[in-house]
Amino acid sequence: MRRPSTRSALVAVLVGVAVLAAAAVGRTDAAAGGKQPIVRRHGDWPIVSAVTFMSGTRHADTHVEYVLDTETWLGPYNGTPYDRVEELAGLIESSGLKAKAFPDLRPAQWSKLIFNATVNAVAALTGLPHGPHFGEEAARGDLGHLVHALMDEGKAVAAAAGIELHEDPWEMNVLATRRGSAHYPSMLEDVEARRPTEIEMITGSLVREAERHEVPVPLHSTLYRLIKAKEASWALEKGRHE
Template structure:
């Protein structure tokens, strides 16, 4: 990083858990440039702004890939990245439009929004619901996530999680850009393994603090009930703890 020139525009696409370590080595290269966070969840822009102290943009993307081998990644979901100003850094909307045009000229897709929070929350609710359920069940994002015909169907839980998330967003004054339940129904046809499922399978730290944990904390702060997101957040955190648990097994007292 010490030998790199100044940047006009950068995109942070690391895991939310790695934002600080990803940005810190190159933060000094953006003295007059701008940085787009296209990461999952809430809280990334705050970290980027703290470290880089430059214009920051909120970004929400669904572009993803599935690793086949070390040299082969299957590209999925060729959709637009939604992007807008991060309000605390007073990023001009004209700068967002310029960055979106640059992304579009590269062959990728981007849409500039004057307020990107509705888009960010739309994906947050969808993502936190799908990722937590996938991590705890071991299922990829499959048709099970949208099925509601039988009492036992998993889609009932997904629908309840999404409705709960929508109530939190509404209570915070955020009008969603798209319906997370419709996102779920489309995604359920892909059999895509969500990132949190990959993390759990490989016993890696998940992004749950920035996904379901963020919804649970925002709900608590605003006095809005969110028992489902809170429960799944705590279950995923307990799952992480279990990987290193070395307690002594004890016989059950008779």
């Protein structure tokens, strides 16, 4: 089989990340409609879905300090052969980064979705970066109790959807909080900048999937509505100052 060029591999990763960002569950209307403009823009490229936790600080074009130097998970999308996914994972690893190919990416996508729906929303509402507070459960008032309960809700939805998670979101959370560097989730940055958040695509996807399977998710539903209300408050605030 012809080995893909570096350019084609990188485009495949970027397209996959864009598709995943549109719908982490892989079932929503955003996923179906979101990929088409990208495919038309770049031609008939094979599409690979990707889940990544890598984050860091860019010091220069050739210097990035990683906060989370972890695997990027890759899987087929829309009929892309699995051997192309494996090839792409190998290409990423050859650059010094970490990657893992999956024949079915949904278990990994769901792990990331539950993690993101919890961590992003809690950070956005509390103003706290993702750090030790998110994993602490020793005292009654510790934030970790809420984080754990939110992740348990998400796991119940995944189970109802027939998904066996690749990794436990709570364990992923605890591991991340012990790395010694607090991470600012994108939704927290959006709230601080008064920008529209990704709440509809992230938590909204989880809540809609819960409704489809008739699984109660009162905590996620509450966070979803609170952040939607916070977004609405910015318009009122802007109106008062005009």
